[in-house]
Amino acid sequence: MPKHAPSPANAAASPAPLALWRHWWRKQSPSRQDRFITLGPLLAVVLFLAAVIAAFGYLRIEExxxxxxxxxxxxxxxxxxxxxxxxxxxxxxxxxxxxxxxxxxxxxxxxxxxxxxxxxxxxxxxxxxxxxxxxxxxxxxxxxxxxxxxxxxxxxxxxxxxxxxxxxxxxxxxxxxxxxxxxxxxxxxxxxxxxxxxxxxxxxxxxxxxxxxxxxxxxxxxxxxxxxxxxxxxxxxxxxxxxxxxxxxxxxxxxxxxxxxxxxxxxxxxxxxxxxxxxxxxxxxYRTSLGVVGSGFFWLVSALSALTVWMLLGTWRHTRRRVQAQQALISETNFRRAMENSMLTGMRALDLQGRITYVNPAFCQMTGLSESELVGCTAPFPHWPEEELDTLMARLDDELHGRTPPGGFEVRVKRKSGQIFDARMYVSPLIDPRGQQTGWMTSMTDITEPKRIREELTASYERFTTVLEGLDAAVSVAPLGSSEELLFANKLYRAWFGGEVSGHLNLIAQAGVPVSTPTDDALDAVDGLAGLPTDELTAARTENAEIFVPELAKWLEVRSRYLTWVDGRLAQMVIATDITPRRHAEEQAALQNERAQTASRLITMGEMASSVAHELNQPLTAINNYCNGMVSRIKGQQISNEDLLVALQKTAKQANRAGQIIQRIRSFVKRSEPNRTISDVATIVSNAMELAEIELRRHHVRLTHYIAARLPNIMVDPILIEQVLINLMKNAAESIEQAQLPPARRSVELRVVPKHIEDQAVVEFSVLDTGHGLSPEVMTRLYEAFYSTKAEGMGIGLKLCRSIVESHHGRMESENLYNGEEVVGCRFTFWIPVRPLLSLAAAATDNVAFKDAGVP
Missing domain, CATH: 3.30.450.20 (PAS domain)
Structure with missing residues (x-):
């Protein structure tokens, strides 16, 4: 035996190529085998056509x-x-x-x-x-x-x-x-x-x-x-x-x-x-012949090859569609079987004689009985309760004769364990592929839990309705875009407006709540829900408004909110609360506040009476002197017309000065309605300084001021702002008087400058004195009503000043001034925001709104 020749045992052990190919072929799926069987002849024909074309090409190249x-x-x-x-x-x-x-x-x-x-x-x-x-x-x-x-x-x-x-x-x-x-x-x-x-x-x-x-x-x-x-x-x-x-x-x-x-x-x-x-x-x-390619033999071979390829492709496509149809049928069958096995609805098929022919796993799971225990049974069925056999037999007779209602019917079903549950059954005819009815298909759904939830919802609705009916507010709900339908109204709403939707719409209209009602002509061109909230309705904010309803002679606080009604429609809920007693109380409080302000001004002028009398004494004395001098010189015929005219002009000037002082005092103490106008800050400060300087001179206090140039106008009541400034400057003078400071240190400084506070433009007023400042106890009770550090004080001055400033959307603050650890004075500061200039009509509307809100 040669050295490298394989032994018979090794030759037998190594698989032959044919065996390998057969093993590979059996591993392929039937669809893949069909594909290979179809593509084999197609590949052979393509190779044959390629060989023919190559041969003709070679001959043509030689030619x-x-x-x-x-x-x-x-x-x-x-x-x-x-x-x-x-x-x-x-x-x-x-x-x-x-x-x-x-x-x-x-x-x-x-x-x-x-x-x-x-x-x-x-x-x-x-x-x-x-x-x-x-x-x-x-x-x-x-x-x-x-x-x-x-x-x-x-x-x-x-x-x-x-x-x-x-x-x-x-x-x-x-x-x-x-x-x-x-x-x-x-x-x-x-x-x-x-x-x-x-x-x-x-x-x-x-x-x-x-x-x-x-x-x-x-x-x-x-x-x-x-x-x-x-x-x-x-x-x-x-x-x-x-x-x-x-x-x-x-x-x-x-x-x-x-x-x-x-x-x-x-x-x-x-x-x-x-x-x-x-x-x-x-x-x-010259081209004298068509050559080899133009011969009929070449085109005949090409046509036959193309026809063979086309037929093989058609066969492959047909086979592929058949395989796809088989796969689709298998997938559909598996899907329907999986759907029947996974669905929670029980399915039961009866033949025309009332015998059970099919049940799905859900039906078996509901009843606790197996498929073998149910298929082939006739009435009475094992899942019927004994006490309702007569009723269920009648139901079965109606089912076999097609007399069941389309909405189904409720029955009681017994499980194998003896437990009873409620179910709803729907019946439909079972038709075979030839169109003949072979029986009835019944679907059964367990409604025990939904029935319990429905009963609880009914009880909850009754409790909710009882609560809404007992509210002291009128509650109504109406769908958007409808002027005839009222979805809900409680007892108080029906007592005020009856059962009509007009009351709901009137409340929305008077409250100024924007609601777009789409018309038929604008449905295609305009979004009918424009202006409605785009956030989730659960996060939509409630809109409040206070209105007066003449028909009820009541003030109502109206709150509206968008919500989704139970039927999916977008609706608007309106809650109207009677606030007439509160409005009356606010009006009384505003009236008392106005009276307190007037009393405060009268008290301030009373305290300044001696200073005012001294201030008026100077022009009156000058007038008396001018008149006596003119009389004496006229009697002695020692005055010319020019001197007489000069003397009369000076007399008139002093009289005008005295009249201005009286007019300023009269306008300050006169009781009037709050009147907010576009006011010049420099004019307000000048008028306040003119009145306060009289009191400051009486206490031998020097007044210095700094007013910034180009101050913006503010929307205020100038008399009230003057009252605040006069009160602060008078308190500063009294603080200096109590400190018994030398003349060199008896000074009050008034500063008016523009600033930006809390991201808004404001005008800041500051009054600085050189007194002994405020103690911690006084600082904590400074704005408390009827609290005063003066024996004759009433304790309403700073309280009113703070109320006036806050009614103008401003703030008032106070702080001590230090030189190291020594208190060297006190500073009262308040600021008024700069509001956009309003027209006269807008200003009048603003004043009315402030008056209605009880703000001076």
Whole structure:
């Protein structure tokens, strides 16, 4: 046995390829096996068609290569024939040139030789003798030459006519061919030509050229063999690919050249020697047959292969749809079985005789009986309670005869354990695929828990209704967009407004709650719920408003809230509470507050009475002196009219001063309704200082002030703000008086500046004194009613000042001033917010609102 030969045991152990393939095939699913069985023939047909196409392509490539070789040989043969013909004419012209250079030929002999040469060779159109100065000495022109080739004796050649060839022949002293020249005739035709210039030598000097004009079309017709022109489309082209002579074949599709089996003809081009690359001969073979690809055999094989592929694809698609239908059927069956097993509703099928033929797991779970215990049973069934057999038998009879209500019916069912529960049954006919009824399908739902919840909800609703009926507020609910339906109204609402929805709508309208009621015309163009809350209804805020209802002669506080009603509609709930007693109490409090303010001003003026009397005594004394002086001087006739006028003016000025003091005191103490207007801060401070300065002078206290420039106007009652300032400055003077300070330290400072406090623009008023400040006990009770540190004080001054400031949405504060640990004074500060300027109508409305709220 060889060293590396496998043993029989190893050969038997290694599985054969066929066994491996069989093992792999059995592991595949049936659908995958069907797919492979279908795709196998399809792949074989595709491979066969690819082999046929490859074979035809190879044959076509071989054919094209043979045609290309034949074209190349024929073009090279034609190029050699054309070259020999040009060299023969060149040799003949060179012979004439030598005779001319040797003076052996005169003009007449030159014409004779040129005529013989032109008549013998049709492609030669003209032979000319040109001297060294480009002048034509003599020329013979073929009768078939074009007008541009006719040259007369003595004519000067232009440089463009020779295309630089004349100078090249002069320099090289060799025959030179020009580039192909294309001249346009008068009739519009283009005549391509070719020049050959043979230089003349006169004892070593250049003496001109012998120029021969060739017709390129004649070169093609007489120089290319007819056997070549019969097989190919032969053309002469220049180096710019412009066709000079020959027949141009029809253009071919460039994309066809990319396919090896396309019907593109073979072509070949080569330069014409000895002209050079300026003239090329090109040949393109005519397409005389459709080739191998155009044969009927190729198209027959292609059509049969395509038909086979199409049929195999159709079979594969049909098989695939069948497999998909089978999979869908299996999935649907599994889904329905899973749905029946997982549903909580019990299903029971009866035949026409009332025998149970099917139950689902849910029915078995409800009754506690197994499927084998139920299927095949007849009435009475084991899940019927004994005490209701007669009733259930009647129900079964109605069920078998189709007399059950569409909404189902309630029954009592007994479990295997003996427990009774409530259920609702729905019955529908059972129809087979042929449309015949085979029995009845009954669905059973356990309603024990829903029934218990419904009973609890009913009891809860009764309790809730009892609570709402006993409220001291009117509660009503109406759907949005409806003016005829009232969803709920409690007892007090019905007592006030009856059962009509008009009361609900009137409360909403008077409270100013925005509600959009969509119309039929605007449903498509405008959002009918515009203005309603976009948050969750449970988080929507309640809107409050206080209104007066003339029909009830009551003040009501109306609160509204959006909610979702039990039927899913958006509704609005309104709660109206009677606040008439509270409003009356607020009005009484406002009236008492106003009286207290007036009393405070009277008390302040009473305390300032002596100072005011002293202030009035000065102008009255001056008036008395002026009058006595004028009387004395009039009696003595010692006064002129001018002096009398001056004295009277001074008397009037003092009287006006006394009147202003009295008018200011009268306006300050006069009881009037609160009147908030747009007021100038500087004017308010000036008026307050004018009255307070009288009291400050009585206490020998110096008043200094700082009023910032360009202070904004504020919306206040100026008399009340003046009362606050006067009270604070008077208290500061009294504090200094009690401290018994020397005259140098007896001063009160008033500062008015704009500031930003609590993110709003305000005007701050500060009154600083140099007294002994406030003790901690006084600081805690400073604004307490009827608390005062003065023996004769009433304890209502600072209380009223703080109420006035807060009624203007401001704040008042007080603090001691320190120099180290020593108290050197006290500062009272209050600020009033700067409100936007209002119009007169808005200001009047604001005053009425403040009055109704009981704010002075």
């Amino acid at each position: 094209i290569d043979r045609e290309q070789q034949a074209v190349r040989r024929d073009v090279e043969y034609a190029q050699q024939r054309l070259r020999l013909r040009l060299l023969e004419r060149q040799e003949q012209l060179m012979r004439i040139g030598r005779d001319v250079s040797n003076k052996e030929v005169d003009t007449e002999e030159f014409i004779s030789q040129a005529e013989s040469l032109v008549n013998q060779y049709p492609e030669l159109m003209a032979v000319s003798w040109v001297d060294s100065k480009r002048r034509v000495k003599v020329s013979y022109i073929s009768p078939s030459a074009s007008a541009s080739q006719i040259r007369s004796a003595g004519e000067q050649l232009k440089i463009g006519e020779t295309d630089g060839t004349f100078g090249l022949a002069r320099d090289l002293r060799q025959p030179v061919y020009s580039r192909p020249l294309v001249t346009k005739e008068n009739n519009g035709y283009k005549t391509p030509s070719l020049q050959l210039q043979v230089p003349l030598d006169d004892q070593g000097k250049f003496d001109g050229v012998i120029m021969g004009d060739y017709s390129i079309d004649g070169l093609l017709r007489f120089g290319v063999p007819t056997e070549v022109t019969a097989k190919y489309a032969v053309t002469l082209v220049d180096d710019k690919n412009m066709v000079l002579a020959g027949n141009v074949p029809p253009p071919r599709n460039p994309a066809a050249r990319l396919l090896p089996w396309s019907d593109s003809a073979a072509e070949y081009e080569i330069p014409v020697s000895p002209v050079g690359n300026g003239l090329l001969i090109r040949a393109e073979g």
